[in-house]
């Protein structure tokens with residue numbers, strides 16, 4: 001059996017990925033998010049608010065005696081309040097960085113601490129965003145936390161190389177624009193705070209948003225055949241193998 005931990009299985013890409021992996025019958029999926037929306041004999045849900053460090057710092061990975069592959073997908077994230085700096089509520093800034101950056105760093109550290117000596121192949125997949133590389137109005141916490149996660153993944157890759165670790169890979173995957181509740185939230189932004197609003201509305205109207213199920217299929221391929229992906233960074237909206 002393969003074991004896959006996925007954060008953010010309550011909706012969107014994380015939920016679609018969990019369902020896709022469960023459908024194959026080859027994976028036990030452990031979902032970590034606030035809401036349980038999946039029922040399956042091979043699905044275990046851990047209800048946890050990853051924006052609250054006093055809660056997530058108690059999280060520990062379970063003992064796994066035998067597995068071919070153990071995977072952590074850091075997927076849960078929030079766009080936060082779509083407002084200019086100076087008008088964002090303080091708690092939204094703190095919660096956004098905790099969920100988007102601190103929790104993935106904490107979980108990656110715990111994952112390696114728990115499974116470093118396990119014989120299984122280990123993968124950490126951090127879900128990134130084009131926003132990590134672009135300064136987008138009113139997305140200050142989102143852009144900067146995703147940029148931080150990119151650098152976290154880059155440092156981890158470097159360390160694995162330096163330590164000669166060959167059974168562990170880290171990937172940083174940008175899924176493209178995907179039809180999930182996060183995109184619906186973008187379309188609800190105040191036009192005075194977000195001048196790209198029409199562009200994002202058009203993505204939906206013109207059917208340009210990717211289906212989460214298709215993104216899940218691409219992520220499953222990375223999990224199944226990591227050797228096909230030589231680069232840490234993967235942009236699913238380009239060619240998927242860059």
Ligand SMILES: NC(=O)c1ccc[n+]([C@@H]2O[C@H](COP(=O)([O-])OP(=O)(O)OC[C@H]3O[C@@H](n4cnc5c(N)ncnc54)[C@H](OP(=O)(O)O)[C@@H]3O)[C@@H](O)[C@H]2O)c1
Nearest residue numbers: 008009010011012013033034035050076077177178180182
């Ligand atoms: N959609 C896009 O166009 C797009 C583009 C680029 C990157 N991404 C990235 O893709 C990933 C998935 O996003 P999505 O589009 O699928 O959005 P989504 O549908 O809003 O999913 C967000 C997920 O995060 C979980 N979550 C939210 N707050 C949480 C909290 N406090 N604690 C624990 N879990 C929490 C949610 O589950 P619960 O509600 O159950 O907690 C949900 O499963 C994110 O990393 C996002 O940045 C998305």
